[in-house]
Amino acid sequence: MADLTTNLGGKLTLKNPVMTASGTFGYGFEYHKFFDISQLGAVVVKGIAPFPSHGNPTPRVAETACGMLNAIGLQGPGVEKFLHGEEYMPFLRRTGATVIVNIWGKSIADYQDVARRLEADKAGIAALEINISCPNVKAGGIAFGTDPVLAKEVVSAVREATSLPLITKLSPNVSNIGEFARAVVDAGSDMISLINTLTGMAIDAETMRFKIANKTGGLSGPAVKPVALRMVYEASHAVDVPVIGMGGICTGEDAVEFLLAGASAVAVGTAIFADPYAPLKVIEGINGYLDRHGFGTVAEIVGKVHN
Amino acid sequence: MRQGTIINNVRLKDDYYKVDFFAPEICASARPGSFVHVRISGCGDHILRRPFSICNVNESGELTVIYKVVGAGTEALSRLKSGDECDLLGPLGKPFSRPLDDEVPVLLGGGYGSAAMFMLTKESKTPGVALLGARNSKDILLSAEYRAAGFDVRISTDDGSDGLKGRVTDLLPGVLKDYAGRKLHFYACGPMPMLLALAGLLPDLGYPESELSLDHLMCCGVGACFACVVKIKADNADGFRYARTCSEGPVFRADQVYLEK
Ligand SMILES: Cc1cc2nc3c(=O)[nH]c(=O)nc-3n(C[C@H](O)[C@H](O)[C@H](O)COP(=O)(O)OP(=O)(O)OC[C@H]3O[C@@H](n4cnc5c(N)ncnc54)[C@H](O)[C@@H]3O)c2cc1C
Ligand SMILES: Cc1cc2nc3c(=O)[nH]c(=O)nc-3n(C[C@H](O)[C@H](O)[C@H](O)COP(=O)(O)O)c2cc1C
Numbered sequence: 036m037a038d039l040t041t042n043l044g045g046k047l048t049l050k051n052p053v054m055t056a057s058g059t060f061g062y063g064f065e066y067h068k069f070f071d072i073s074q075l076g077a078v079v080v081k082g083i084a085p086f087p088s089h090g091n092p093t094p095r096v097a098e099t100a101c102g103m104l105n106a107i108g109l110q111g112p113g114v115e116k117f118l119h120g121e122e123y124m125p126f127l128r129r130t131g132a133t134v135i136v137n138i139w140g141k142s143i144a145d146y147q148d149v150a151r152r153l154e155a156d157k158a159g160i161a162a163l164e165i166n167i168s169c170p171n172v173k174a175g176g177i178a179f180g181t182d183p184v185l186a187k188e189v190v191s192a193v194r195e196a197t198s199l200p201l202i203t204k205l206s207p208n209v210s211n212i213g214e215f216a217r218a219v220v221d222a223g224s225d226m227i228s229l230i231n232t233l234t235g236m237a238i239d240a241e242t243m244r245f246k247i248a249n250k251t252g253g254l255s256g257p258a259v260k261p262v263a264l265r266m267v268y269e270a271s272h273a274v275d276v277p278v279i280g281m282g283g284i285c286t287g288e289d290a291v292e293f294l295l296a297g298a299s300a301v302a303v304g305t306a307i308f309a310d311p312y313a314p315l316k317v318i319e320g321i322n323g324y325l326d327r328h329g330f331g332t333v334a335e336i337v338g339k340v341h342n
Numbered sequence: 343m344r345q346g347t348i349i350n351n352v353r354l355k356d357d358y359y360k361v362d363f364f365a366p367e368i369c370a371s372a373r374p375g376s377f378v379h380v381r382i383s384g385c386g387d388h389i390l391r392r393p394f395s396i397c398n399v400n401e402s403g404e405l406t407v408i409y410k411v412v413g414a415g416t417e418a419l420s421r422l423k424s425g426d427e428c429d430l431l432g433p434l435g436k437p438f439s440r441p442l443d444d445e446v447p448v449l450l451g452g453g454y455g456s457a458a459m460f461m462l463t464k465e466s467k468t469p470g471v472a473l474l475g476a477r478n479s480k481d482i483l484l485s486a487e488y489r490a491a492g493f494d495v496r497i498s499t500d501d502g503s504d505g506l507k508g509r510v511t512d513l514l515p516g517v518l519k520d521y522a523g524r525k526l527h528f529y530a531c532g533p534m535p536m537l538l539a540l541a542g543l544l545p546d547l548g549y550p551e552s553e554l555s556l557d558h559l560m561c562c563g564v565g566a567c568f569a570c571v572v573k574i575k576a577d578n579a580d581g582f583r584y585a586r587t588c589s590e591g592p593v594f595r596a597d598q599v600y601l602e603k
């Protein structure tokens with residue numbers, strides 16, 4: 036049995052390198068019925084804003100070849116309810132799970148507010164993950180994560196608000212991922228995670244309508260894995276901080292590919308919808324791989340893909 | 343997740359099939375209105391599960407689903423044979439309430455909705471009324487089974503190919519007349535336009551506590567992804583919130599449903 040303990044740059048230590056991807060595991064509560072969620076490397080909760088939010092009109096999802104599009108629109112309870120509502124943070128604290136809170140906002144001030152509130156009540160919170168793939172309402176709706184200057188500003192603002200370890204989750208909808216990785220690390224991000232979903236579209240030919248009400252949605256699942264692997268590889272060469280890789284991971288072997296490409300840890304998302312136990316199977320799969328190949332720790336294979 | 347071995351998978355009529363899974367653990371806690379989320383084997387590049395209402399269960403651990411072939415998932419399901427396995431998650435969702443002894447349950451079903459409500463025939467002490475409506479006679483399901491359970495079955499079709507020519511709601515006046523003086527409790531499951539019409543109608547007729555099963559496109563099926571939401575009235579500035587049909591529903595009270603102005 037290999038040692039799966041994963042040290043992320045001295046800022047965050049996980050039992051194993053497998054997390055859940057934000058938005059695909061709710062707030063942990065829903066899946067605790069299936070297994071003890073404290074077995075996971077970390078539970079990354081659905082995005083939290085300073086305010087409650089309805090999310091988008093329906094339909095919100097459409098299945099596509101080997102993947103799906105979603106435009107859930109960040110429906111959520113808001114930070115106050117998240118901190119105090121029984122099925123959110125109080126529940127998570129009782130489980131003993133390692134909790135990473137994914138945060139978002141519509142302005143830089145929103146991001147700073149939510150980070151400040153979480154900082155003030157941070158018992159049980161291991162780190163924050165900044166979702167910068169949201170539209171900036173003040174800047175005409177352009178996503179923070181597609182403009183390196185905005186991305187840097189958001190991260191600096193959150194950095195001022197908290198001493199918690201910061202992970203910045205990068206948008207793949209850019210042409211030079213390395214530039215964004217460097218920008219957010221310069222601004223004080225301790226780690227980066229990627230990829231968020233790829234913007235896509237689906238149309239029903241028979242009804243001549245968009246399949247999701249928002250017209251565009253984010254593509255995820257096995258269909259995006261080759262793109263995700265390439266971006267993780269590029270980002271991990273651009274910066275020295277730990278990289279958390281995700282995008283289409285379903286099996287231990289998928290996860291190992293991300294580790295070889297340069298990720299220090301991974302997250303499982305869409306695969307959970309098909310199989311709630313997928314994250315546990317990925318942990319087992321990584322362990323099996325390390326044993327089979329005679330590696331004692333996860334770190335031994337990080338970035339070790341041959342040139 | 344539990345394996346469900348297929349015992350039988352047969353065509354009922356036209357595009358409708360009936361599949362029996364061996365799934366004793368799910369059967370033990372299945373209730374009318376609850377559903378199973380099925381990972382259909384041999385479904386190619388389709389990665390998501392498909393939700394189906396539990397039509398019936400028995401003591402031998404057999405769970406029955408009635409489904410219509412409408413796309414790739416149901417098509418793949420229709421090709422599975424006895425002995426094949428599917429992953430089943432369930433029973434999921436908030437079910438219908440148990441009919442009270444002094445109530446006459448009145449079920450309004452469109453398409454597979456009549457399957458989703460069938461187990462109410464077992465929980466009800468009083469034989470009830472089953473109003474089955476559809477576009478044409480092909481989509482009328484389980485009328486003989488409801489009759490065998492002692493239910494007063496009335497049918498409507500849009501084209502008049504079976505029963506009354508019209509909508510299932512057109513059957514309501516007759517029921518209200520024939521059962522005047524009895525305590526009625528309404529249950530409904532069917533296409534969304536029918537359910538929204540009932541959400542407008544039943545509270546006005548004096549039945550705000552009527553129960554509607556609002557199914558919607560689902561993804562996780564357990565309340566984690568917020569894909570499957572419908573608008574439910576809420577005490578906030580907008581007057582509504584998006585509730586998850588998979589975990590907070592699929593069954594909602596008629597007077598909770600938020601209707602667009
Ligand atoms: C709680 C719940 C219970 C259900 N119970 C039953 C049942 O007992 N019997 C049955 O035949 N079907 C039932 N359905 C619908 C069933 O899940 C869909 O028909 C099925 O997922 C379609 O899969 P597919 O791959 O064959 O078709 P797809 O290719 O996914 O879709 C084909 C067409 O069906 C439509 N569709 C897909 N899902 C739904 C849905 N949930 N509601 C309405 N239209 C849909 C799509 O928009 C599309 O037009 C239920 C749905 C829910 C949410
Ligand atoms: C339904 C759904 C909801 C999501 N919600 C969020 C979210 O709230 N915040 C976020 O940062 N990412 C969100 N994501 C993106 C995932 O966390 C992940 O980055 C992406 O789906 C790629 O991984 P996967 O292919 O394993 O799902 C969501 C993805 C899906 C499918």
Ligand code: FES
Nearest residue numbers: 561563567568588
């Ligand atoms: S289907 Fe995921 S919340 Fe209902």
